[in-house]
Amino acid sequence: MDETLGTALHRWRDRLSPADVGLTSRPGRRAVGLRREELAELAGLSVDYVVRLEQGRAKSPSAQVVASLTRALQLQSMERDHAYRLAGLLPPQEGTISTHIPAGVQRMLARLGEFPVGVFSVDWNLLTWTPGWAVLMGDPSASAHNERNLARAVFATGSSGLTSWPVLQDGDALKPALVADLRTALVNYPRDRGLSSLVEELRSASAEFARRWDEGSVGPHVSARKTVVHPQVGEVVCDCDVLTVPGCDIRLVVYTVAAGSADAEKLEFLRVTNGVRADGPTPPGLGLFSTP
Template sequence: MDETLGTALRRWRDRLSPVDVGRTSRPGRRAAGLRREELAELAGLSVDYVVRLEQGRATSPSAQVVASLARALQLEPVERDHAYRLAGLLPPQKGTISTHVPAGVQRMLARLGEFPVGVFSADWTLLSWTPAWAAMLGDPSARTQAERNLARAVFASGATGLAAWPVHHDGEALYAALVADLRTALVDYPHDRGLVGLVAELRSTSAEFSRLWDEGAVGPHVSARKTILHPQVGEVTCDCDVLTVPGCDIRLVVYTVAAGSADAEKLEFLGVMNGVGSAPAGPGSFPAP
């Protein structure tokens, strides 16, 4: 019997431990791996659509859906490419930005649910986030992929930010670092049409971006202090660090506060209010076709 996307999804779902995605494996649990409902939540899809995919009744998933499922199932790159082919799609080509988040990074995020952490691709599109990120900055799942791009949120005229409420930060240092990152990404991924379009868009819509780009601005990401004006707890001041993962071109943005501080108490309150610690990292949300 030939393998289909549906049979592959069931096999990959059965082998993934609930603990690896931040779930509690309770005694008496019938499913050794993930339930369909859990996969749907992780991938930002409806349960009905996951059922139809596994049963072969949905036969034309989009590339975004397959990428989201691959992240949720913690597939290795070769498995991710196999999933694309089973869906009748070309795998991501060389010279284009990868949205793959390594399984090790996903397992780490599942265990860091109490910290606000976001995972970004080379063009600064938010791929995944912890529940604490959503609690502190607002849930990104309702935003489109374009709206989850940090550079667009920072520079584009009239664009809404990735945060649902104001965030005060050292703008000049962040602006220079983002421009430098996109310039490097354009060298590394010259055939990525999305990246080329993003740079062209920002050059035409943002005078600040265009100025920094033409000046050849460079700047590394350094630890920064940011103040979030949260509607429930007021000002929360955090240290923000950008971490890179060796071997893959993704960045982790991590917010931390000093233990025992007033800001730590506010984050703890937000965690209690939003059930942080009981949910896995969010991979982003894509509507079922």
């Protein structure tokens, strides 16, 4: 029998365990691998749509849907490309930005769910986030796709970042670093229409971005002290670090607080009240691998 996207999804789903994706395995569980409901939640899709995909009744998933499924299923690059072809789509082409997150990074995130970590593509679109990120910064799943771009949030909308509440930043290292990143990305990914459109949009929408771009603004990412003004606990002072992953162009933005500090107590309170445990796998329902 010829393989279809549905049969491939079922096969890939069967090989993952709940622990692989940060879910708690309940006693008496009989299902092999992930349930359809779990895959749907991880990919940000409806259960009915996943069922129709696997049964072959949904014939034309979008590239965005396929990207979400391949991330949720922790596929390797060749498997990801195979999924695109089975869906009748061209895999991401050379010279365009990849949103693929390596399986090793996804397994790491599943075990770091209590830490606020956001994963961004090279053009600073938020791809996925941990439950800890949603607890501290606000759940991004309610935002539209174009509202999840950090450069757009910082320059075009006047926001302090991809948050539901204010973030007070010390210093001015972020803006030149974002401009430098986009300038480098435009050289590395000349065929990516989304990236070129983003740059043109920001040049038109933000006089500051246009000025920094025309001046050739550059700057490395450095550790920064930021204060999140959370509606439940007030100010939470965090250290923000931007980490890169060798071999791929994704960035991990990680927020941490000093152990034993009042800020650590506030963050722990938010974790507990939102059901994010620091002593075991993160529970479902907090958008660990939400759709972009």
